[in-house]
Amino acid sequence: MHNDKEFQIIINQALEKLSLDNQPDNLYAPIKYTIEIGGKRIRPILCLMATELFEANYQEALNAAIGIEIFHNFTLLHDDIMDKADMRRGKPSVHCQWNENIALLSGDAMSVIAYKYIAESKNLKGILNVFSDTALKICEGQQYDMDFEKTDNVSVEQYLKMIELKTAVLIAASLVIGAITANASKEDQNNIYEFGINLGMAFQLQDDYLDTYGDIEKFGKPIGGDIVANKKTFLLIKALELANDEMVNSIDFWLELKKFNKEEKISAIRNIYDNLAIAEISKNLIKNYFLKAERALDSINVLADRKNVLENFYKSLRYRVF
């Protein structure tokens, strides 16, 4: 069995071998650029780990894993257009490096290339169904995300549903696709899906948490970016739910202010979060999702020591926070 570092190398090697030096250059160069920028490759790693968990050769799932990673990067590319995000992983996003039309179309082509890899899967029909259902849910999640940015009073429940669709389902689907490749039982497909959903929820909520409470060196992004951008994260939504009138007024004041000192705004909002114990509430929620993930992993019907690799990977994600 392979660990996450070994699988990451395998996946990066497979991605390097993609033949993307095709014409027209304005279509393929942005795809190459997007793939080469890198990333943690969490989804394909999980896919290959699930394949090995159920005692199949990871190579049988490699095409599907590559398809999943390409699809994930396609969604980031299109999200960056929609969010007008100038940077992605420290480099100019595609629509800034080229232009919006090129970003739109090369994203479309990436999603087709993703399907071309999925089409090389063992147990094609089952995997294709999971993949398309997931892809559609990701679109739904992104639309809810955009809708919420224009909506007052998003509830915690609505927010959790949104991140489940936008983030958790692809984590879960990656694992299930590995399991289907390895002919795992329906019951174990459900178990590993449950593991993935809860892991994905925890992972996204961690991102929200770390953006405000993270260690800048470990997190790799400036702290407080979400606060500066008025992003509707779990922290903000929960704070608005718990805040008294005075606090709500103060939050609204900062949200509506067009010109401000960034540090001052971050500190003011964090101060309100601290008064409401938002950090603790977040950490508890994250812990709960991790515990649910753990229980789902436990219930999978394979020998305990086959689960070590997934368990270690899950812990390495979990202890990003505490």
Add this chain to the structure above:
Amino acid sequence: MHNDKEFQIIINQALEKLSLDNQPDNLYAPIKYTIEIGGKRIRPILCLMATELFEANYQEALNAAIGIEIFHNFTLLHDDIMDKADMRRGKPSVHCQWNENIALLSGDAMSVIAYKYIAESKNLKGILNVFSDTALKICEGQQYDMDFEKTDNVSVEQYLKMIELKTAVLIAASLVIGAITANASKEDQNNIYEFGINLGMAFQLQDDYLDTYGDIEKFGKPIGGDIVANKKTFLLIKALELANDEMVNSIDFWLELKKFNKEEKISAIRNIYDNLAIAEISKNLIKNYFLKAERALDSINVLADRKNVLENFYKSLRYRVF
């Protein structure tokens, strides 16, 4: 066997049954709107005709045909964003009716829905390969089209390659997918692909021709739109190839003019086309593609009278012009 009108009704009924009243509304309503605007349904009609040509029940190809039509409409939706086209089939395009982000994302979702229908195909692997290869070529064609709008000196050869990718391959793929459904021989798959490519080329070149020389009532669009918009059509590219210096100067003058009387510009450019016999050259080229299509249809190994339906449909397209 069914004719084009019968198949059009069958396809429209199947499209009406799509369950698109899902949430979030901003994702699904634009998809519903796009599908309901209508269209000639040429691609799925050809798919079902090919299935019957090779003696299979058209219902076996209905899901694939629906997938093809949804995918075609997805490409139009995204093309309209890229081309900043305000209208589509007499109605506001999606990015005007909603906004660009919604148009982008609902397009992404449409392409996934298209794959969900393709996934219900008989002979899935073969059909999926044809479909994805075609989808990627369509992206390449659209990128060439955008590149050409910013390029001087596009050659006739480059232009023909572009419309082959952007338009003809999907016509051809629709027919091949019908043929694969019906387990047609490889040889006949190639024959019907050849028929489709040439039909598609003729069809697109007809569109170019009719935009300048068509009868407004039959064509359904105002005449001269391509000239007004400086669109690089076959007519313009061929004219620039054949024109003497004086004519080139005159064409360039009109292309560069920011403010002009539309009728005057259309008449001036048409005048140059007439002096260069562009209408005749176009009609000859279109006729050649139709003849090649006819020969490819002839070479398909089924009894001649099984081909009547496709032949009649092909003629109904052909005699839009002459």
